[in-house]
Amino acid sequence: MKRKLTFFTSCFLALMLGFGGLFLMMFSPKQATVSEKERRMLSAFPDLSRQTVLSGEFQTGLDDFLSDNFIGRELAIDLTDELTDAASVLTEDERMALETLEMEQALEKEAELTASGARQTQQEQDAPPAQPEEPVTDEPEKEFGSDGQIDEVPFEGEPAVEGELSDDNDDSGQEAAGTYIKEKLTKTNAYMWFEDKEGRMEVRYTYPRDKIRTFAGTLKLIRKNLPEDGTVHFVVSPLASQGNELRNSTKYVGWGSSVETALNEELAETEGIYVYSAWELLEPYVKGKTRMFYVTDHHWTAEATYKVTAEMLKNQNLPVIPYEDYTYKAIISAATNKKGQHDTFNVLYPLYPSEGYMIGPNYSRKIEVMQYKNQGYHAFSNGGLKTWPWKQFKTGAGTGRNCLVIADSFGDALAPWLFAYYDEVNMVDFRGGAYDHMAAGGYIKDNIKRYKISDVYVVCSTANDTRKNNVIYWMRKYLGY
């Protein structure tokens, strides 16, 4: 019996000692107080005072601190993800849909927090004895009107005001997906459609014009922060599923979108903002030899981004390097899906002696510009490294200008085409939860000044277009308005 006691006690104490060791390691000095994987600040050791102990804040803070600073935490997160993913029988398309869903749920949660915070702040402001404080960011937004002046226009899609955050596209008076439209653009809506052989336009998405107006206001706010000769460029990319549908379809002969027209109407009197229609630019090539969209991935190809970028450069009177002149070609990765379809991901860019960094006010870590591993699309601009809100590529081009790409993942393949034209190409992701202004050292508008940015490229896919809160709400929030 005694032997048994010794055995079990030894086992247990060994485990406890193991944990004790981990405990001691937690207090070893750390260079960064951030989680690169989760793009957020980690909990610091809580303030220890009589008040914080009595209120329970210290205890809660300690729990958070222990969890956030657990040695090997990122490994634990990876392992947990791997184990739970092992059960998944999702197809690639379904996995992407789920990612979107999770993103939207994260949005809703944060929106609830934002809304409750705003309500609380409003109550505090309403209370007579309240002291003057810094205005909160979640107030109804001042927005540029069509005359370029600031109008008191409520910020559409603002959950703190509306009380809800929804990506649904069910406004009354909108045509349901799958129905046909006669007008490409109405007073209330813009559309994205597929055109069939009979010339009928089958609606895929309906875009309320008030949301387009709100987004135009956001583009104006970006422009306002740039130098006089600065420019803003905006493009929406089709999803690969849409591109491949058109490519393989016998029913459809084309596609189109009137969002760009509607946006241009809103921006008519503002200089320096350019809107591009990827639908028009890519349509002639979609059915061609060179793939514009991957089949194992939901993104556009590097070749497609070249065509769009070339258009953006032309608008700025910059010399466009012919596609054939790009000499560096390498297959950086390949993928085959369960259906046996295959993609290769080619690097076609002139790779200047560029270097990539994740940067913050007191933080800088070198990263690969391209991940020469089997990372699929995420290889571009190190897109697989979901680690930090602000990426910066120092290109060595020597042009004296810097730019910023505000994008979802569709910007990753586009950004490297800008390397030849800018000394620094900065990148941020505007999607909900992706940007942490504390880690980035400020809101985007602050960093536009800090990094002397002259041109901004806003790139998104139809998964995050002007119907969606990612672009309507979060982009503006991260800008700092």
Added chain:
Amino acid sequence: MVFSSLTFLLYFLPAVLLCYFLAKPLRLKNAVLLVFSLIFYAWGRPVWLLGLLFSTLVNYICAIKLAPLKGRGRKIWLSTGLTVSLGLLFVFKYLAFFANTFLGLAGVEMSPLELPIGISFYTFQVLTYTIDVYRGRQTPQRNFARLLLYVSCFPQLIAGPIVQYSDVAAEIDSRVTRPRDFSDGFIRFCVGLGKKALVANLCAEIIDKLPQAPEGALSLGGAWYFALIYALQIYFDFSGYSDMAIGMGRIFGFHYKENFIYPYWASSVRDFWRRWHISLGSFFREYVYIPLGGNRRGLKRTVLNTLIVWGLTGMWHGANLTFIAWGLYYGVILTVGLFFRGKFRLPSLISKPLTFLAVLAGWVMFYYPSLPQAITHLSAMLNVNVPLIDSVSLTVIKQYSFLPGAFLLMSLPLGQLLKKAEEKLPEELTQPVKSLGAAAILALSVVFIVGLSSNPFIYFQF
């Protein structure tokens, strides 16, 4: 503090074990356990400790005072103890609900008070002591520290099981931790932690992804899948916590009664409640149902008593109409069952799934904060104008594929088969394997606690 927090696992538990086993006389061991229990309780918010101390002190005095008395004086002291303890519970848990429900029309609006952790559990525990002394089943505990240790002993303090004083009175005064107690307790604790961290937390993550009433687009399949996952979550969450409590109790030499015996294997709703949260059912049976007359005063009174007990059971879980409806739902089923008892018996192949379906419907009521939401969800489960399956649920089902099925199997008495197989093997072989398995579960649980953002504990709120 919850058992599945790193604070508890990495610091509190090792510290209390070290101090406890270094202390030699039982009195010192009790002192160690009491001090750590009070720290454990005060961790959330120290001021809540006052309520626990006050309630215990009042019942300590009342029990000593009533013990030598007979007749009216005895009842007065009992009433005092009951009134103070239940009064505290009422003020913190139900006052706002009743004020808003009954005086709302008169313009009264009251915000709910912050609920002291575990108040429902320790109130019932301390009441079993006073009532047992009143009934003459127990002698009053003259040592306040020992009574306080019974009420506050951290393994069962904040989420049960509701330990009756009679179950542990002798062990507070005299107990030993045998090697077998230690190893079995450790294994039980690890199994409980695994249930919580590896299964319940994952279920919580699944639940978060599924459509819910009223905003979500509910479908028939999605609504049933949701109910199944929530049933698994609440079972593994609560039974895991009970396992941890029982395991730790065992390490310290206490032998708490089982709180769950494979409830989803029940062949009737009545059977389900003999297997689910047994300590709560025992409390209501012994301290409410039987004193009301139980089933000895005719059918009408039995029906009334049943409904009262189940209404109270629902209310015990929270001051909300959905909890009351959930309790009464079982009350009605059991009442209807009274009329058919002994008249016919369904084969278990039919009765077990039927019972499980009835329980799933109950959990839907339990889950939602408002009745209309619960009704919307239940309507979807009955296919009232909803699609067969929605895309979100289908995606989530595919993402977790076989896991819910595996979890459901784990909730069934497969462990008993393993136990039978284990009995045939020599103990020298099984014990080390079990210990190493438990250690592996412990390590993996820590990884999941760190790796999964979701670590809620459902019964913590009660």
